[in-house]
Amino acid sequence: MSSVIESHHDDHHHGPAKGLMRWLLTTNHKDIGTLYLWFSFAMFLIGGAMAMVIRAELFQPGMQIVEPEFYNQMLTLHGLIMVFGAVMPAFVGLANWLVPMMVGAPDMALPRLNNLSFWLLPFAFGILLSSLFMEGGAPNFGWTFYAPLSTTYAPPSVTFFIFSVHIMGASSIMGSINVIVTIMNMRAPGMDLMKMPLFVWSWLITAYLLIAVMPVLAGAVTMMLMDIHFGTSFFNAAGGGDPVLFQHIFWFFGHPEVYIMILPAFGIVSHIIETFSRKQLFGYSSMVWAMLSIAILSFVVWAHHMFTVGMPLAAELFFMWATMLIAVPTGVKVFNWVATMFKGSITYETPMLFAISFVVLFTIGGFSGLMLSIVPADFQYHDTYFVVAHFHYVLVPGSIFSIMAAVYYWIPKWTGNMYDERMGRLHFWLSFVGVNVTFFPQHWIGLAGMPRRYPDYALQFADWNMVSTAGAFLFGASQILFLFIVLKTVMGGKKATPQVWEGARGLEWSVESPAPYHTFSTPPKVN
Amino acid sequence: MEYQKYYVPESSKFPIFAAFSLFIVIIGASSTINSLDNPESNASLILYTGLACFLATLFFWFRQVVKENNAGLESAQLSQSFVYGMAWFIFSEVMFFAAFFGALFYVRSFAVPWLGGEGEKGLANMLWQDFEATWPLINTPDGGKAFVIAAKSMSFPGWENISHWLPLYNTIVLLSSSVTVHFAHLGLKKGNKKTFNIWLGITVLLALIFVGLQAAEYYEAYEHFGLTLNSGIYGSTFFMLTGFHGFHVMLGGLMLAVMLIRSVFYGHFNEHKHFGFEAASWYWHFVDVVWVMLFLFVYIL
Ligand code: HEM
Ligand SMILES: [Cu+2]
Numbered sequence: 001m002s003s004v005i006e007s008h009h010d011d012h013h014h015g016p017a018k019g020l021m022r023w024l025l026t027t028n029h030k031d032i033g034t035l036y037l038w039f040s041f042a043m044f045l046i047g048g049a050m051a052m053v054i055r056a057e058l059f060q061p062g063m064q065i066v067e068p069e070f071y072n073q074m075l076t077l078h079g080l081i082m083v084f085g086a087v088m089p090a091f092v093g094l095a096n097w098l099v100p101m102m103v104g105a106p107d108m109a110l111p112r113l114n115n116l117s118f119w120l121l122p123f124a125f126g127i128l129l130s131s132l133f134m135e136g137g138a139p140n141f142g143w144t145f146y147a148p149l150s151t152t153y154a155p156p157s158v159t160f161f162i163f164s165v166h167i168m169g170a171s172s173i174m175g176s177i178n179v180i181v182t183i184m185n186m187r188a189p190g191m192d193l194m195k196m197p198l199f200v201w202s203w204l205i206t207a208y209l210l211i212a213v214m215p216v217l218a219g220a221v222t223m224m225l226m227d228i229h230f231g232t233s234f235f236n237a238a239g240g241g242d243p244v245l246f247q248h249i250f251w252f253f254g255h256p257e258v259y260i261m262i263l264p265a266f267g268i269v270s271h272i273i274e275t276f277s278r279k280q281l282f283g284y285s286s287m288v289w290a291m292l293s294i295a296i297l298s299f300v301v302w303a304h305h306m307f308t309v310g311m312p313l314a315a316e317l318f319f320m321w322a323t324m325l326i327a328v329p330t331g332v333k334v335f336n337w338v339a340t341m342f343k344g345s346i347t348y349e350t351p352m353l354f355a356i357s358f359v360v361l362f363t364i365g366g367f368s369g370l371m372l373s374i375v376p377a378d379f380q381y382h383d384t385y386f387v388v389a390h391f392h393y394v395l396v397p398g399s400i401f402s403i404m405a406a407v408y409y410w411i412p413k414w415t416g417n418m419y420d421e422r423m424g425r426l427h428f429w430l431s432f433v434g435v436n437v438t439f440f441p442q443h444w445i446g447l448a449g450m451p452r453r454y455p456d457y458a459l460q461f462a463d464w465n466m467v468s469t470a471g472a473f474l475f476g477a478s479q480i481l482f483l484f485i486v487l488k489t490v491m492g493g494k495k496a497t498p499q500v501w502e503g504a505r506g507l508e509w510s511v512e513s514p515a516p517y518h519t520f521s522t523p524p525k526v527n
Numbered sequence: 528m529e530y531q532k533y534y535v536p537e538s539s540k541f542p543i544f545a546a547f548s549l550f551i552v553i554i555g556a557s558s559t560i561n562s563l564d565n566p567e568s569n570a571s572l573i574l575y576t577g578l579a580c581f582l583a584t585l586f587f588w589f590r591q592v593v594k595e596n597n598a599g600l601e602s603a604q605l606s607q608s609f610v611y612g613m614a615w616f617i618f619s620e621v622m623f624f625a626a627f628f629g630a631l632f633y634v635r636s637f638a639v640p641w642l643g644g645e646g647e648k649g650l651a652n653m654l655w656q657d658f659e660a661t662w663p664l665i666n667t668p669d670g671g672k673a674f675v676i677a678a679k680s681m682s683f684p685g686w687e688n689i690s691h692w693l694p695l696y697n698t699i700v701l702l703s704s705s706v707t708v709h710f711a712h713l714g715l716k717k718g719n720k721k722t723f724n725i726w727l728g729i730t731v732l733l734a735l736i737f738v739g740l741q742a743a744e745y746y747e748a749y750e751h752f753g754l755t756l757n758s759g760i761y762g763s764t765f766f767m768l769t770g771f772h773g774f775h776v777m778l779g780g781l782m783l784a785v786m787l788i789r790s791v792f793y794g795h796f797n798e799h800k801h802f803g804f805e806a807a808s809w810y811w812h813f814v815d816v817v818w819v820m821l822f823l824f825v826y827i828l
Contacts, residue, residue, distance in 0.1 A: 027539055159560050249629065
């Protein structure tokens, strides 16, 4: 980090190219960030529409509007699209926009690779979605695609699914390499590791997790491919393999994956709480250590998803205790957020509303996770709606709320315009009510024994399912409002100042709003 | 403090071409595989078209980077980005192999013994009660109903047969290629292009020999031992691990060959600038280390 950087061309200060080609050929981190964010939003709406199909079917017991086969396809695609298409690309988009500005770099370290990482995604998801129209229908084995459902009993489209997962993985790996290299190699002089904004830290760790586990996922789907088409028996006990092996490999990827979907959120929320509390973040270094320990622990807890599959007792115990251990660094983070707000002069702009509700609702999701980590209790909860409630609490008011908070927080920097505060708050309250009405009752019907992944259910679950569906449609509809607010902000609005928020600190707030197309052609001073 | 420029290309056609051709590749690959039992299908044409486009794109893309480098657009900092980038790429490959090694360790230490009735989950023996756990697993649990039982495994055949044991030769070949590539590097660092070219040439030759020997080994497995992908979990792990490794040898060998061509015909590389070669040689060492693991866990133990 001894070198100072300057952009190469003198003609570098002109703006973006015009038309479609700008977006196809761009190497600019802001353009690519924008592409990622819009792509993710499109996927969020498509995946959301599928969720509406699922909830509509569950509005009343009995088979109502779709065939069970189609229900399974909706369920599978909903999960895959939300995880790989909505949440992950949104965070990558935020990383693209923010990491170079936050560390004082002229762009991402490998700009052309960056473009490739993005453009692989629309192709991969195009193929995944087109499987709906293939013979035998789309993948129907759940987003966890357990063998043998996804091997012996899979529809032919599974081959397309496998290769599209390969491509998504390649995109994630390249994107992560780019982020890591940018952070390691392109920080402005004086930007020491322990001075880095927490969003940058969270992404450094996330990128590491991604590079470590996406290849394992690729390995899993490769073995599936071999089992399905080339006669191997990795997941077939008749040949000496084991279907449970699939679950081990999948969750070795899967659990770090859930942290990939939450660590950047931790970073975002830390910035927002700090800004709107007008105080310095409480416990910066413990935040970093907490994220590091969460990342390391996330490699040794995977089998908590498999307590009921039949593992030796020692494994059950080990994975139970290891999982519980994760609650410690998570608790440190929640404590620090609360301590930051303590005695702060808080104002409740939309980003802050989302951030505060993140802290509360994510904690609920964390606690239900702790309940699930108790082996004997999980024997009861596993594969019920309680699990569905758990992971939706961590993913929707967790990851998704943090993304929305980030959009409201940084959109003045991106567009130069302020969003409409009243509409933003309305969006928040509708989403907040919607999310809780949808998912809180699922805890109860889950504890009462309603299994997940069925299009029908016993009569005693009818009332709360009806409530849940009502909440889901409220939540879904309020995202249309979100789209409207964002479009309105892009097109105009009150002009934003460079600092935008009174309490905002960090390099990205030192440049004008909207941020110039090329931010730091000479590295900024960091003190 | 050194004052430098970081080269950010304005825009580029290569990535979108690469993404699009990969799109064609996966459509082609999926359709080809889905119509394997339909001899009339032309899906493989799509696959080959896609692959050709992809390789062409990579060729022009890398050529562009080399040109930029020769034009002096690249700063020390940018080179450092390439170094980090390559290192993390290799790490991702390590994890890719880890998935397959993990599968091997899992079946050897858990799945197969349990199927044979040993250990805490020995209950699994109820499924096929005649099955006895052995490794290399030759008799599949279902007694070969759905699988082809091989005559022989590829493991260490005993000292008396060691001279016919191909993997041993492969180990020698690959280990020495790691040394030769290192000699090439040393030569280059001293600015001695001739030494460099010769040792690099030998390395590429050794890579070819390795691939040839492995082909012979596969031929032997299929034709003489009846060991195929269809021979249960032993065949599955054996071919998956060695095949995936073999593919990486080809890739690494190709990288080294490109470096050789660049050096011999285009006069690229000198004692200061040779990142392309270095990256390829790291990759080569990595492939070598994986082989050592394979030799140990697939062939010997
Ligand atoms: C304190 C932290 C957490 C603990 C202790 C925890 C624990 C658990 C456990 C034990 C399960 C398995 C339940 C079962 O299938 O019986 C589970 C499922 C799940 N968790 Fe968490 N979790 C935590 C945080 C998170 C986070 C941060 C996310 C994502 C942002 C997440 C996403 C999920 C998902 C998606 C599933 C369900 C996967 C499936 O079977 O489809 N969890 N969690
Ligand atoms: Cu987990």
